[in-house]
Amino acid sequence: xxxxxxxxxxxxxxxxxxxxxxxxxxxxxxxxxxxxxxxxxxxxxxxxxxxxxxxxxxxxxxxxxx
Numbered sequence: 001x002x003x004x005x006x007x008x009x010x011x012x013x014x015x016x017x018x019x020x021x022x023x024x025x026x027x028x029x030x031x032x033x034x035x036x037x038x039x040x041x042x043x044x045x046x047x048x049x050x051x052x053x054x055x056x057x058x059x060x061x062x063x064x065x066x
Contacts, residue, residue, distance in 0.1 A: 027046070
């Protein structure tokens with residue numbers, strides 16, 4: 001995902017949806033990228049908040065929002 005840093009920032013600044021992550025105390029940020037050639041077109045960024053600061057845990061493309 002190193003070459004997707006701009007998209008990760010875009011997801012965090014302009015998310016399509018924010019929801020709780022299944023692991024608890026984490027949040028999923030989503031954004032849709034229709035020009036992507038692969039079937040997984042939603043970029044999911046998992047964020048953890050600690051003492052008011054947010055940290056990106058991981059990011060990956062998925063086919064649908066969960």
